[in-house]
Amino acid sequence: MNFKLTTALAGVAVLAGVAAAGATELRLSHQWSDKDVRHQVAKIVADEVAAADVDLEIKIFPSQSLFKAREQYKPLSRGQLDMTVLPLSYAGGQQPAYNLTLMPGLVKNHDHAARLTSSPFMDELEKIMAEDDVMPLVHGYLAGGFAGKEGCITGPDDVQGLQTRAAGKAFEQMLAGAGASIASMASSEIYNAMQTGVLDAANTSSSSFVSYRIYEQVACYTPPGEYALWFMYQPLLVNKTTFDKLDEAQQKALLDASAKAQAFYLEEAKKEDAESRTVFQENGVEIKDMTAEEFDAWRAIAQETSYKAFVEDMDDDGQTLLDMALAVE
Template sequence: MIKRLIAAGVFATLVAGTADATTLKLSHQFSEGDVRNKVAQMIADDVKAANVDLDIQIYPNQTLFKAREQYTPLSRGQLDMTILPLSYAGGQRPEYNLTLMPGLVKNLDHGNRLAHSPFMADIEKILNEDDVKTLVHGYLAGGFGSTKNCITKPADVKGLTIRAAGKSFEIMLASAGASISSMASSEIYSALQTGVLDAANTSSESFLSYRLYEQLKCYTPAGDTALWFMYQPLLINKTTFDDLTPAQQKALTDASAKAETWYLEQAKLGDAETTKAFEKAGVKIATMSQADFDEWREIAKKSSYPAFVKSTPDGQKLLDEALAVQ
């Protein structure tokens, strides 16, 4: 009888522990094979292994919220966590458009320095005002893909209908003569397939995970010279984080620090992996030269940069802070 009572007590304790466990919902737009989902899964696994009664439930492929609809519920506490291109929330906070600005980031290591600079500290203050907190910083590089001609220099986009992630790239590409069609990266495949788009500008990871090689004739990858870098952090509702126990907070921040290091490593590997996949699929590979890059940056300086400054409170200060990072 005593043994039965003890066993029953242990079982009741386990059930109570399970019932008391905190579950956080993490939404994102990417496929389960995408590096961004792997970052989220790595954190979820490490937090679970820490045994602090904290579980993270991941909803990939826009199964909980649409790609561009995640920031608002996150800021309102209706969503606990997300990993997303921060510029998607540029409509709510124009300052975020600077996290996807042509010619601002030179390479992934430079992007990592930018992510830990006074510039990003100011972005974090804005996030905090919206009750949002960053757990994992990360930039991803990207390139151009086209169903028609190869794209390396500004003249190549004239007359094309192109998708570009972020307002700043849209302004620059429109200045170069392209027509712009805005959509999430998860919608590019069908738009290329149906002829809504002639070309797209997105991350190497999205080019690969969405199998865009099935639709494109030419791909310009992120090589030694790359124009496109996009900040794509993993975020948490700040009140949600503050309400966790100290042990849960520590488990989450420790797991996030580990994942951030891995994220940078995988971003570097991802560019080469995507290029190989496109080559294998028979897609023509184009290369952007330094001269091409300089042409793009001159257009950006006359279009995207001043538009950002004009439309953004403290825009010049933020731009100067970002440009100061070497």
Template sequence: MFQLKTITTATCAAIITLSGAVNATELKLSHQWSTKDVRHKVAQIVADEVAAAGVDLNIKIFPSKSLVKPKEQYNYISRNLLDMSVFPLSYAAGQQPAVSLTLMPGLVKNHDHAARLTQSPFMAALQDKMAEDNVMVLVHGYLAGGFVGKDKCIVKPEDVKGLQIRAAGKSFEQMLIGAGASITSMSSADIYSAMQTGVLNAANTSSSSFVSYRIYEQVKCYTPASENIALWFLYQPLIMSKDKFDGLNAQQQTALLAAAKKAEAFYLEEAKTQDAKSVETFRNAGVEIAEMTQADFDAWRDIAVETSYKEFVNSVADGQALLDLALSVD
């Protein structure tokens, strides 16, 4: 009898353990950056905080485009083929044209202005459109960026004339074409090899990506974002399948939202330091550092108004209303 009781107790314990494992939910989070990048760190904060909450929820991170190709992640989330991603939202403009506004030249003034945009009716309107695609935002975040030139500095619009250049999104591509450049589209993960093989003469992306992908090894000159002048700002949130979020229990949802809040605060503060860190990294690598003046910025913005701004309004349903919402944020 004693032996039977012992077996029964052990079996029950095994059943309880197995039941816990079965009930635990695992979410897959994909992104394109290295584990040293700020965007990976944002994802890791969310994963760690959720794990610490003890709500049977595990987030498995797949960095360095190891699970899904960068530009396919939004579509995969929309179709419930992927759970989460830290994602440059302008990549999704082919599926949801309104998100082109998240990389509109000269639209964001600085990091604090970017933070205000994320809490504005403009961002609420964009999130309503994303919800139609089964996509929701967990962590808001904008990153600033600049230009690199393989053989020369890129400061004024005339500097890109005749160059083959990479831009992160449709709106920047339109502005650069208006300045006389030719466009080669690719994710920021592919800039290094394209520079190395001569496919690109110049590129723009975030300060973080320039460092994360070691672009300083392939260029002569870097024009970074400064504290007061940054033509390039891109919204790169942590996004999630709305169906997957709705399928979590109340405790899991609460833990995930609390983790996202902590990660968002980190993201904003770290975003402010990325520009200066990138300048130091490029300078230490022997790369020339150029500076964009207010006059240079205004010249770029004038081209953008006549190209990317105008095209957005003409091609996107309620485009003018969305642009007005963005421009109304002080």
């Protein structure tokens, strides 16, 4: 090989090294396995950004391998973490307004949830996130339902006197207001508690009902359908300063990827609910849907319990935010 060719190749190698060194790597942390829909959402964003070829790489750390489940928001807001998929209510201690993202009766169904994420209510939440140097890239809600060991749980009268597990403090407040006794536990403990007679009824996500095989312990299941009470906002978030430092092409690639991931998230969330209905049916469990009247009855109890407690915690701003959420049809 002649000297000129060798020199030229060396120059190309140096330029390639400079280009590689100039690539930006973002770290994305979440708590779920690589089979979970929330990991799939993160992976779509990472893959689409890689395909855009804008010197931006997103490295995903699943299964709490980088930060513990409830310890991701603070490092994100401090710039110690670039991105996360997180139930926003986990950060309700830092920002009480976030507790509205896991509040009974605020969301009726997935299409309603999608309208909520593009409403003035979400604009206000985004302003609060910005105060913490955080911004959402992908909006998404996952839903849940009820299951009863002996009978169906659709309306408030159905839980009177029952030992019930609820997903979240606001749901415990509402269920207690309807006359239930509350048993606090992780969703992974529901099966055992029902098997041993500790628990009569449970409220959790569709995916948890299936993955923890709760259909083996119950007589009736109320899946999310046209009406459901339990919706949890679980967005993909990015540190705002990190995003602002990206160049225009990188920002565009990230936003385009996020739009694709958000459409996927909505459809997959609906599929998870449908799958839970099918799995429980196939295992001989009665299926009973919540009616509009039952939904309204639950919301009336929530108004006097969960909503009231939220407003008291938040003062005047709480009532304004709550009204904005309730105004979304």
